[in-house]
Amino acid sequence: MSSNHVNNRNRQCYSEVTSNYLSNINNKNNNGHVSQISKLTSIALLVGSASLVLTGCQSNPTASADVTASSTLMDFSTANPAQSQRQGRAFTASQEAQAERYAQLFDQEKYPNTEHQAKAHLLAAIRQHLATEHVAVAQANYQAVPFIDADSIDAGSSSLLRTIIETYAYQPEGMYDSSDDEPDNSEPDNDDHNYDGTEDALESDYPSDYIDEEQKAEQEEKAIAAILAEAGENEPASADEEYDYDAEDHDSDDYASDAYSADDYSTDDYSTDDYDEYGGETGGMLSGMSRLNPKTMAAKYEAMQMAKQQAKTEPTNSEELSRSSTGLIGNILTMFSRTPEQIAASNAYQYQHLTFNSVSQYNPKQRQLQSVYSYDYATPTISSSIQIPVAFDFNNSSVTLDPSAIMPIVALANPENTPLPSQMASHTVSFGLPESITAQLPPAVLYDAVLNAIQSSMAELAPEHFSAVDISGDAFAKEVGATRAVKVYFGSQQSGEMIGKTLKYVTKSLQEYVDANPDKYPDGAMLKAALAKVQLYNKGYQSADVGSLLQLIEAIGPISFNQINYYYLDGSDRLLAKQQRVNIGGDLLGSTTTMLNQVRYDKASFKRHALTPLLAESFGSNAVAPIDGNAWIAAQRQKKDRLQTARYARYDYEDGSLETDYSSDEYDNRYGAESIDESRIGDAKDDNEK
Numbered sequence: 263m264s265s266n267h268v269n270n271r272n273r274q275c276y277s278e279v280t281s282n283y284l285s286n287i288n289n290k291n292n293n294g295h296v297s298q299i300s301k302l303t304s305i306a307l308l309v310g311s312a313s314l315v316l317t318g319c320q321s322n323p324t325a326s327a328d329v330t331a332s333s334t335l336m337d338f339s340t341a342n343p344a345q346s347q348r349q350g351r352a353f354t355a356s357q358e359a360q361a362e363r364y365a366q367l368f369d370q371e372k373y374p375n376t377e378h379q380a381k382a383h384l385l386a387a388i389r390q391h392l393a394t395e396h397v398a399v400a401q402a403n404y405q406a407v408p409f410i411d412a413d414s415i416d417a418g419s420s421s422l423l424r425t426i427i428e429t430y431a432y433q434p435e436g437m438y439d440s441s442d443d444e445p446d447n448s449e450p451d452n453d454d455h456n457y458d459g460t461e462d463a464l465e466s467d468y469p470s471d472y473i474d475e476e477q478k479a480e481q482e483e484k485a486i487a488a489i490l491a492e493a494g495e496n497e498p499a500s501a502d503e504e505y506d507y508d509a510e511d512h513d514s515d516d517y518a519s520d521a522y523s524a525d526d527y528s529t530d531d532y533s534t535d536d537y538d539e540y541g542g543e544t545g546g547m548l549s550g551m552s553r554l555n556p557k558t559m560a561a562k563y564e565a566m567q568m569a570k571q572q573a574k575t576e577p578t579n580s581e582e583l584s585r586s587s588t589g590l591i592g593n594i595l596t597m598f599s600r601t602p603e604q605i606a607a608s609n610a611y612q613y614q615h616l617t618f619n620s621v622s623q624y625n626p627k628q629r630q631l632q633s634v635y636s637y638d639y640a641t642p643t644i645s646s647s648i649q650i651p652v653a654f655d656f657n658n659s660s661v662t663l664d665p666s667a668i669m670p671i672v673a674l675a676n677p678e679n680t681p682l683p684s685q686m687a688s689h690t691v692s693f694g695l696p697e698s699i700t701a702q703l704p705p706a707v708l709y710d711a712v713l714n715a716i717q718s719s720m721a722e723l724a725p726e727h728f729s730a731v732d733i734s735g736d737a738f739a740k741e742v743g744a745t746r747a748v749k750v751y752f753g754s755q756q757s758g759e760m761i762g763k764t765l766k767y768v769t770k771s772l773q774e775y776v777d778a779n780p781d782k783y784p785d786g787a788m789l790k791a792a793l794a795k796v797q798l799y800n801k802g803y804q805s806a807d808v809g810s811l812l813q814l815i816e817a818i819g820p821i822s823f824n825q826i827n828y829y830y831l832d833g834s835d836r837l838l839a840k841q842q843r844v845n846i847g848g849d850l851l852g853s854t855t856t857m858l859n860q861v862r863y864d865k866a867s868f869k870r871h872a873l874t875p876l877l878a879e880s881f882g883s884n885a886v887a888p889i890d891g892n893a894w895i896a897a898q899r900q901k902k903d904r905l906q907t908a909r910y911a912r913y914d915y916e917d918g919s920l921e922t923d924y925s926s927d928e929y930d931n932r933y934g935a936e937s938i939d940e941s942r943i944g945d946a947k948d949d950n951e952k
Contacts, residue, residue, distance in 0.1 A: 758809030
């Protein structure tokens, strides 16, 4: 419909509305007795009818030959071919523009945004990095900070987990003595029980632990009520009404000895073991759970907080409050939690002088990784360093290391078979996996499966976890010569998702390897059956569920963790360096320990590092061949077997063969004593079984 046609119809409708309105006005003027309510009603009806008329006028097109064609709509009321073609081309162009705009919003492969571009650059750099030979130099430093900042709104508040623990363990001062919890180990003599007396019958039939439990509950509620009353927030306690009764209302005649005779109710029927099973005072795991209800917990929490406020105003009672309020559990939590002063001391005397260094050399074709790790602590008065060379060879299924750092620990566990440093032909020892394991699953296959799984899992992470960062003010980026940097955040959700995806990808790769070697893995093979079972369980969860599980552990557990990685790239998407920040801590610990690890992948830093000569000395081409650790373990096992065989052989000696060394009296006394000892051991076992 053209604009002129619409205007004509609007003018026609306006004239009709105007005439109707004037006629209505004339009628109203002629009738002067119309009320004010009728006027308002007429106006409302007039406005509604006018809107309907205008709507109808706009929806009824009429043919017009002298109108111009619209650029976006098709006018099917005209029979002009040229005009229809122009309108068709304009309509098609409009639809294509709309489709392109829609694709730009959601098709991130063809029109990637900043996050997708950062993810693509990083994945390309990681694939290239893992496929080429490279070296690495790493240095990690540590620092501790309070878990809650002093200026935070949460300062002074405990975590939910700690609040629940402290509330459950809270015992108001003066409720009862801790000695009441000690059970009476004395066993009453059943022969001395007087079953003729009512009191003696009740005490023998029902355990005293139940009465103590009632008294302790009453004392606890009274103590809580007293604390709340002192704070002015006490409520009428129903405990007194519940447990308050007059002993005179219950005549002893109602509980005569005939009703509770020894024949009907013996002490064996109501033993303390049966009561303990349902959470008695010595019931262990279920003890105290009967009083764990929201009302009691809320009252105990209020009383505990009031007592803490009083302890702040009265510092002399703070130690007594800590001992009486939460008991042993509170003392343990207080011991684990560190104060800001302790955290500052740790940074000044420990973390500031502590570094964790390493140099590594990676050969992807040979599937070899050679590293030297050093734990260094240096101050003006003391200096120490622990260096451990470690090398992994997945093609040969072996690991080589220098056991010098752990040799003192080995000597404590096995002093006879631990060689001295002068007795070792080489300072490295090589251990290989047994053939029974490598025949089932070669380590090289598992290595490739894990490496590919990590790359594929990272590729499936959401792009919003990858961010391009500005490195114009980054000093570390200037040192390594990076042109761009990508930030990857790994919280509990992302870490759990990575774990779930990696497990599924590894299972899939191993299944493909098993299917490609049917002769090596027939039906019923152990690895094939295990993979089938793992895949069965993999169908029952999604990778994001593992992340949700870690979030739940982080929410209710005493630890919180997250990981932030910065990858520094050059213009050709080559990985130059990496910076990793890991935060570990929790409210129960009172602090968060941050590990900042900086890794450089340039050869210049590798050549001038102090640990590089030790790496070449341990695993270089001129290094001394390592000691065969498997042969060393086999020799120890063989020696142990010979000693065991000799020990059993002495048991089979005849009595006559010992007459030359021992007299008959000495022999009888020796083996007679041993027989007596064995009989005593047998009697002890019988007593334990009873």
